[in-house]
Amino acid sequence: MPEVKEYTTPHKPTWCPGCGNFGMWEALKRALSQLDLDFNEYSMVWGIGCHGNGADFLKTQGFHALHGRALPVASALSLTRPDLKVIVEMGDGDGYGLGMGHFIHSVRRNIDMTCIAHNNQIYGLTTGQASPTTEHLMRTVSTPGGVLEEPVNPLGLALAQGATFVARGFAGDIPHLTELYKQAIGHEGFALVDVFQPCVTWNKLNTFSWFRERVYNLEDEGHDPSDRRAAFELSLTTFHEMTCTPDECRVPIGVFYREDEVPTYNEDATGAGDPGYHKATKPRDISGLIASFG
Amino acid sequence: MAPRDPEAVEVRIKIGGPAGFGIKAAGQTLARLFTRAGYETFDLTEYPSLIKGGHNNYHLRISSEEIFSHVEPVDILVALDRDTVALHLDELTEGAAIIYDPNDFDIGEVAGVPDTACAVPAPLKEIVYEAGGIPIMRNVAALGAVLGHIGFPLDYLTRSIEQQFAHKAPEIAEQNVACASAGYEHARDHECAFPYDMQARDRDGERVLVDGNESAGLAALAAGVGLYCAYPMTPASSLLHFFAKHAEKHDIVVKHTEDEIAAMNMVVGGAFGGTRSMCATSGGGFSLMVEAFGLAGVSESAVVVGLFTRPGPATGMPTWTEQSDLRFAIHASQGEFPRVVLAPGDREDAFHLTWQAFNLADVLQTPVIILGDTYLSDNRQSVPPFDTSRVEIDRGEIITEGEVEEYARYRVTDSGVSPRAIPGLKGAEQVVNSYEHDEHGYGAQGEDTGVRIAQNEKRMRKMELARTLVPPPAYYGPDDADLSVLLFGSTKMPVREAAKWLEREGISINIMQVVTVWPFPAVEVSEFLGRARRTAIIEGNFTGQLQSLVREHCLTDVDHTLHRHDGRPFSPEQVRGFIKEVLG
Ligand SMILES: Cc1ncc(C[n+]2csc(CCOP(=O)(O)OP(=O)(O)O)c2C)c(N)n1
Ligand code: SF4
Ligand SMILES: [Mg+2]
Numbered sequence: 001m002p003e004v005k006e007y008t009t010p011h012k013p014t015w016c017p018g019c020g021n022f023g024m025w026e027a028l029k030r031a032l033s034q035l036d037l038d039f040n041e042y043s044m045v046w047g048i049g050c051h052g053n054g055a056d057f058l059k060t061q062g063f064h065a066l067h068g069r070a071l072p073v074a075s076a077l078s079l080t081r082p083d084l085k086v087i088v089e090m091g092d093g094d095g096y097g098l099g100m101g102h103f104i105h106s107v108r109r110n111i112d113m114t115c116i117a118h119n120n121q122i123y124g125l126t127t128g129q130a131s132p133t134t135e136h137l138m139r140t141v142s143t144p145g146g147v148l149e150e151p152v153n154p155l156g157l158a159l160a161q162g163a164t165f166v167a168r169g170f171a172g173d174i175p176h177l178t179e180l181y182k183q184a185i186g187h188e189g190f191a192l193v194d195v196f197q198p199c200v201t202w203n204k205l206n207t208f209s210w211f212r213e214r215v216y217n218l219e220d221e222g223h224d225p226s227d228r229r230a231a232f233e234l235s236l237t238t239f240h241e242m243t244c245t246p247d248e249c250r251v252p253i254g255v256f257y258r259e260d261e262v263p264t265y266n267e268d269a270t271g272a273g274d275p276g277y278h279k280a281t282k283p284r285d286i287s288g289l290i291a292s293f294g
Numbered sequence: 295m296a297p298r299d300p301e302a303v304e305v306r307i308k309i310g311g312p313a314g315f316g317i318k319a320a321g322q323t324l325a326r327l328f329t330r331a332g333y334e335t336f337d338l339t340e341y342p343s344l345i346k347g348g349h350n351n352y353h354l355r356i357s358s359e360e361i362f363s364h365v366e367p368v369d370i371l372v373a374l375d376r377d378t379v380a381l382h383l384d385e386l387t388e389g390a391a392i393i394y395d396p397n398d399f400d401i402g403e404v405a406g407v408p409d410t411a412c413a414v415p416a417p418l419k420e421i422v423y424e425a426g427g428i429p430i431m432r433n434v435a436a437l438g439a440v441l442g443h444i445g446f447p448l449d450y451l452t453r454s455i456e457q458q459f460a461h462k463a464p465e466i467a468e469q470n471v472a473c474a475s476a477g478y479e480h481a482r483d484h485e486c487a488f489p490y491d492m493q494a495r496d497r498d499g500e501r502v503l504v505d506g507n508e509s510a511g512l513a514a515l516a517a518g519v520g521l522y523c524a525y526p527m528t529p530a531s532s533l534l535h536f537f538a539k540h541a542e543k544h545d546i547v548v549k550h551t552e553d554e555i556a557a558m559n560m561v562v563g564g565a566f567g568g569t570r571s572m573c574a575t576s577g578g579g580f581s582l583m584v585e586a587f588g589l590a591g592v593s594e595s596a597v598v599v600g601l602f603t604r605p606g607p608a609t610g611m612p613t614w615t616e617q618s619d620l621r622f623a624i625h626a627s628q629g630e631f632p633r634v635v636l637a638p639g640d641r642e643d644a645f646h647l648t649w650q651a652f653n654l655a656d657v658l659q660t661p662v663i664i665l666g667d668t669y670l671s672d673n674r675q676s677v678p679p680f681d682t683s684r685v686e687i688d689r690g691e692i693i694t695e696g697e698v699e700e701y702a703r704y705r706v707t708d709s710g711v712s713p714r715a716i717p718g719l720k721g722a723e724q725v726v727n728s729y730e731h732d733e734h735g736y737g738a739q740g741e742d743t744g745v746r747i748a749q750n751e752k753r754m755r756k757m758e759l760a761r762t763l764v765p766p767p768a769y770y771g772p773d774d775a776d777l778s779v780l781l782f783g784s785t786k787m788p789v790r791e792a793a794k795w796l797e798r799e800g801i802s803i804n805i806m807q808v809v810t811v812w813p814f815p816a817v818e819v820s821e822f823l824g825r826a827r828r829t830a831i832i833e834g835n836f837t838g839q840l841q842s843l844v845r846e847h848c849l850t851d852v853d854h855t856l857h858r859h860d861g862r863p864f865s866p867e868q869v870r871g872f873i874k875e876v877l878g
Contacts, residue, residue, distance in 0.1 A: 011736060014738060039723055040717070040719055040721075040722060041718075045563070048728070053737070053738070055725050056737055056738045061717035061718070061719075061722050061724055062725055062726070063563065063566050063593075063725070063727075064728055064735075065559065065562075065563075066586060069556075069559040069589075072551070072557075072559035072560045072563060073559050073560065074563060075556075075560060075563065076523070076547075076559075076561065076563030076564040076566075076571070077563045077566060079564075080521050080547055080563075080571075081567040081569075081717070081718065083718055084567075101553060101556070102555075105551075269547055270541040270546065270547065271520065271521075271541060271545045271547040271548070273545075274545065275718075276521055276564060276571075277567070277694050279519075279520040279546070279570070280517070280569075280570045280689065281518070281687070282518075282687060283516050283518065283682065283685045283686070284515050284516050284517075284518055286512055286515050286682060289512065289515070289540065290679050290680055290682070291679065293502035293503055293508065294329075294330075294503070
């Protein structure tokens, strides 16, 4: 089993000191190590943003895709390489903004992969503009008068679209997040782990201490993760007043919903049972097919 | 109108009527029948982007000799409505027959029908009614009438009907046969003169009836494609249907994606995993793919992209043709990276260039575009079965087995090609990256000037390698000719046809088809134009995109140009007229 520290590359993280990405990085390395996944057994796909810079820091045989487009790259990899565990790391701007269409469709297909969202409720890399999950009325450089839209509810959307694994983590609770990752990676089908990842530089509202005062663990409160309606109800905690006090807006973390043994897209799709490169070792015999055009 | 080949038996049939009445399917039945009976066929379907209503027509050229394209004239017009007669009067040859249902309209009331035309009334709907059939069967009655008029043995049609309905209810086959026979008898009764005694003939070798998309699809299958992704867009949609239909038997992942952005990003992901991956679309969809097309370039991903042009910009003219995406294909994406653009001119090209595209993509680890258009994508021609023994698979420097040591995905090499170890191999740690990157693929280092220059130059070196690998231009006609014509893509077909006609009139032309449009074969084009007596470019766009490449890369120009941008392909008649005019 590779040790946790072996999952790093020669490159030191360039994230701002104190950034939530550190906790997520640590939790993922621990999960991969505890699952005993060797470097050639999982493939990471990143979007573009501060989260995506993790491509330089986590050892893998992976792909640093375009802004918003990690999911289609990962979907194809999952469908053509059944021998690999595919893990996506995407941003909230990346995955729920540009990539929203891909997100919804990946969920409803139940493509076999793990999708980790670095939800810092801000555009980090491009210096602090509002993201799709920025809280209503929060002021940012692109919304000096406050964000006018309600935030996207990624967990609710996923649940409404029939997601088979929906969880939320907090970058400030590494042991808990490690467990979520392990469950998600072990899940067959599309597993969403949306992680609150404080951006210490640009998001002065949703800080570590803001979350620490509000998060609670669903398991401790007896939530039944097989109850989709209850999970949906919980997902509505996305929407709250910016000024809410800790007891007014408690933030649940843990597995909202999980349904196993739902057929994955991979199982039913033609051609997805065997690695794609096996099919191009010699020319396919199409003489019969050509003759059928006669 | 064009001179007839004195040696050939040639008949041109047009079936026209409102959209949604199975006109193309009926026409294709005729094409199949005559192809099986030993003739060469070439069809052209014209239809608006509508499901019902509007005017559709299907033109079929049948010849005993080799043919290269469609033609304009019509010897037999099957008019399933009155508009069809009015719209195609100009195309009727002397003595042309008009097959129509007298219950639909009175042909005497259609203005301008030439005296020489011969009306063949056939009560198509009554025939169907008497046979107890359904309305769509009037097409079959009309086909029967066509054969009756020609005097061609009806059993070719009845056999194909029986085959087609063998797995369905036998009474449907019987009704169709009854309709065909009744249509046949009606047309026999009328005895409009028909100039040939047309019978089944012996021919050298077999033929298959394929359009450009089918030809490309067959080649991709042969080449071992494992992933095809697309979002429907005319004229590329039929390729999606082709792969979907054959996916199970040939074990391919075929995905109709949420949009073209997903399609292109997916094929890049497929290529990353080592799978031969392809997508295809038209200009609008390719516009959405462009960012990921550049991703394929910088990440050095082996992908094949079909770009089948229809008149643009934006939604444009969905079901018509144009050659206006040449510059778009060559330049699409920000930044600079190597790419190959291949432009098939006919079905044979579409087949052989497509399997080669997969090899070029793999060997060069860069995207390859197959630049086609509606004229080629949509229309079928009888061609000898493709020679699959020519298909080779060359995956280039790919490592799919074993282990690798001290691996660097983007190792700087003399050729510019870095050995590609696919994910899943021990030791193959790498980041395939959309950012500029170092030899291992790490992005943070890509902003170092030395790394950037090394990687950019490495990639661009592959362009030099590409020049040595890409298919060369194709030449037709004598070395010394009255006029030398430069062209690309499907325009090859009508120009070759026109060249054949002109030769009979004592005018010689030769043709250079730019097969690989990128990298542009400047040396060969300069040579061709340099030794010509007079030169012309014929291309289906407004601005002269091929001409502009000649000016830019060869620092020369041509004497004459012919453009077309009304959505229709060049016809050989138009090309012949142009050439006779410029040669005075
Ligand atoms: C097509 C495109 N548009 C815009 C950008 C610029 N851009 C890079 S990252 C980013 C937003 C990052 O926000 P998020 O996805 O939330 O990631 P974070 O930095 O917060 O991790 C943007 C707009 C881009 N790279 N590509
Ligand atoms: S800008 Fe924010 S998200 Fe980006 S590294 Fe700094 S703290 Fe982290
Ligand atoms: Mg963000």
